[in-house]
Amino acid sequence: MTPTIRVADEAGACYGVNRALDMARAATREAPAPIHTLGPLIHNPSVVAQLAAEGVGVVEDPSDQPGGTLLLRCHGVTPSQEREARATHELVLDATCPFVVRAHQAAERLTSEGYQVIVLGEKGHPEVEGTLAHAPDAVVLSGAAGLDGMSLGRKVGVVVQTTQARSCLRDLVAALVGRCVELRVIDTICEATSLRQEAAARLAGTSDVMVVIGGRNSANTTRLARICAERCPATHHIELPGELRASWFEGAARIGVTAGASTPQTQIDEVVHAIGALVGDGRGA
Template sequence: MPTITVADHAGACYGVQRALELVQKVAQQATGPVHTLGPLIHNPQVVEGLASQGVTVVDDVPTQAGSTLVLRTHGVVPQVEQAARDFGLDVVDATCPYVKRVHHAAERLQELGYQVLVVGEAGHPEVEAILGHAPGAQAVAGVEQLDGLELGRRVGVVVQTTQAKTTLDAVISELTSRVSEVCVVNTICEATSERQQAARKLAAASDVMVVIGGRNSANTTRLAKICLSSCAKTHHIETCDELSASWFEGASSIGVTAGASTPTAQIDELVSRIESLCASSS
């Protein structure tokens, strides 16, 4: 029977736990419809569970009086929040506090006259919300995207909370060779860094690595890539039903990690299912 080890830092982060607790409380107390503006977190199973409790996902601000609108962990642009309040909705802000820190940093850099760049993935809801707090700011996913920008003399940089520090470092290094002044506010969430470091360490010591979390989760996808760089037999799954006994044949050590939107219960289930598969095939 192989050993199964869960990474020292894995699973739901503070921002996710906080958001889930807020929504659970709202679902129990609200007298009218409860909606989240977009999926609360990037975990389809959790979102389905909330739907069973009457918490539905909407793409636009609802106009029904008496409704409660929960702002997702990734945040929203200021105009969207204001529109919800103008419609008289009960707005519950579940934006991760660490994401709000990025909003404030981007706003401050712009106030100080810097051209603001957001190191992150354009189109990702967190990045779009950050850009909304600093109109005119631009997102760059990496060094290669700097060539398409007209850079000014003074550039301020903030970072999507789930980005890898290596990406940030590469962008900063390139910027310092191109502009007169670079002001960097490293807004990478500490929990993200801890998860990435723990995943890399465990993957290097494992024959097989399993990463559980939504495929639409940027931080989970990044964890899977990190693990794959150290362990060729890395598998990114969204649910335990995707597991295959063949993955663990001949393995003596199996590592497990999870994205920041993955509750502990899902990790526990994963470990249990791997144990069952290995026991039945031994």
């Protein structure tokens, strides 16, 4: 019997990623050359390589390639990086996801109002680094366990990396209740992230094999892979169709596919087609 191949109801590139990609491609037609992004535009190496082939390179510092056009990456940059970019380039285009901007603004507002700020997220992630630049005294925690031994003030404020799981936020909030006089939580998790996580969990729970598509440097994609693996042990995180192995699907009746928020629909279609070729094409069954 040919296995079925199902794609999660919510999967693939989100609004912020599509917006950034549209801006980059429009820049190749309209903006002063050379064109670069400050850091990878999105966390998807194959898409970044494709953009490079289309004339959009990557620099890690604004001074690396002065002049021309510089796009600020989807995950955002620090205010000092943005100032340097505007001082060294003819044109600066801000491709920061609006939901990331909201997190930055929330952290800045909590700081100005006297809250001890906790950022729930991954240390070193570009989005979190940008948030910290707006709240220099904030502490980054990856989960509730980080509170152990931590001294808290009377007023504590929480903001969240946009790609975090809401269950992690609930755990942190529960651990904070009773440990401060005033607790203010600004839920800056992107709704698209939550929808993708919920849809991936549902599909993984009814699948024999799950394939998760997206960059291995993508926080939201690796989190999707973990969520799927909890419900479907035969979960495989890939970036490109060539990584697929026929042995993964032996004996499987139901194959599920999902993709991170930095994965364009074309990439999903290519992987689904490749899986179909390996198993005899059970799409739509």
